[in-house]
Amino acid sequence: MKSSSPARESEIGQLLLDWHQDHPRPLPWKGKGPYETLLSEIILQQTRVEQGLPYYQRFVTLFPTINDLAKASEDEVLHAWQGLGYYSRARNLHRIARTIVEDLDGAFPQTYEAWLSLKGIGPYTAAAISSFAFGEPKAVLDGNVYRVLSRLFTPNADFFSSGGRKVYQELAQKLLPTDQAASFNQAIMNFGAMQCTPKQPDCDNCLLKMHCQAYQRSVVPMYPPAKQTILKRHRYFHYLVPVDQSGMTWIEQRTGNDIWQQLYQFPLVETLSSVHSADIQKLFLNKFQLVDWNTENTSKIYKQILSHQVIHACFHLLNGLDLPQHTGFERVKIKNLPNFAFPKVVHCYLMDYSIYLNAIHQ
Numbered sequence: 001m002k003s004s005s006p007a008r009e010s011e012i013g014q015l016l017l018d019w020h021q022d023h024p025r026p027l028p029w030k031g032k033g034p035y036e037t038l039l040s041e042i043i044l045q046q047t048r049v050e051q052g053l054p055y056y057q058r059f060v061t062l063f064p065t066i067n068d069l070a071k072a073s074e075d076e077v078l079h080a081w082q083g084l085g086y087y088s089r090a091r092n093l094h095r096i097a098r099t100i101v102e103d104l105d106g107a108f109p110q111t112y113e114a115w116l117s118l119k120g121i122g123p124y125t126a127a128a129i130s131s132f133a134f135g136e137p138k139a140v141l142d143g144n145v146y147r148v149l150s151r152l153f154t155p156n157a158d159f160f161s162s163g164g165r166k167v168y169q170e171l172a173q174k175l176l177p178t179d180q181a182a183s184f185n186q187a188i189m190n191f192g193a194m195q196c197t198p199k200q201p202d203c204d205n206c207l208l209k210m211h212c213q214a215y216q217r218s219v220v221p222m223y224p225p226a227k228q229t230i231l232k233r234h235r236y237f238h239y240l241v242p243v244d245q246s247g248m249t250w251i252e253q254r255t256g257n258d259i260w261q262q263l264y265q266f267p268l269v270e271t272l273s274s275v276h277s278a279d280i281q282k283l284f285l286n287k288f289q290l291v292d293w294n295t296e297n298t299s300k301i302y303k304q305i306l307s308h309q310v311i312h313a314c315f316h317l318l319n320g321l322d323l324p325q326h327t328g329f330e331r332v333k334i335k336n337l338p339n340f341a342f343p344k345v346v347h348c349y350l351m352d353y354s355i356y357l358n359a360i361h362q
Helices: 006-022 034-043 049-062 066-071 074-081 088-103 112-116 123-134 143-153 162-175 178-194 277-288 334-339 344-360
Strands: 233-243 248-253 268-271 302-305 309-319 329-333
Touching (some): 034 123, 049 074, 074 088, 112 123, 143 162, 143 178, 162 178, 233 344, 248 334, 277 309, 302 344, 309 344
Parallel strands (some): 233 309
Antiparallel strands (some): 248 329
């Protein structure tokens, strides 16, 4: 890595600030208070802006203040989060709101260290909130910033290790103008999202090309180095969707240490691999003591990719079936299913089959 200097760092910082003025990226949480900043930053963890924007709008509508969010039940928060994935973020957000309201008398933390002490707040989020909402001179380090720094300085450091992240954090901090922390942090994040893009960046027309070591060495495609691929576990979920004559079905709430804690689902049988419907029939008969199996509709396979797992889900709709009572299951009306928070695969199935299900029982 070529050595840097305060003059060079200052010039890069000013160039990014000037670029940011000419390339604004208006978003509804910019310039708002700490609550809106907290919402947006938690929602945008592992989520693109385009995907997260409607969820932000939903939350500020349902829970206009930190007090409203703190008073909400966990089910209400999870339901509002439904479809966004990584539900631990929603639980952390809810827990943070209650901590601020109940333990801090509604006063938002103002420093990086204070935010970092809250469960669910990591270094990036703590830096983002403290700088955007309170002007603290703390550099943010997200994926976009990492990409810009990697190409600018080509450091010999593994971003995905604690030591490597420290190197990148120090680089970002050196570029940060202490009196314009919020503007600079937004500038370098937007620059990574709009100019220094993951694929086919317009390097020849980049204002930082004279400072960019990857460009000067013609090795831009090599930066940032790719993260080592993690082998994902494949799981096969088979859901029974019983609908009796009165328009009722059965659901349960997931508990334990597995994925999707506290979300709802239909009766489930999990297999080690994809199996034929006849074999699934036997599994359901054994688990739920079904007397008859009259399959009217078996869905397509719904696929959801998680950080370390791939879920393959299939739904077996059985109309007119009275499922025997089972401990842990709740009997609810089909029309009331939208009131519950489901995993994304279940939500997608219900969206696809809502017309059919509603036609069965009004």
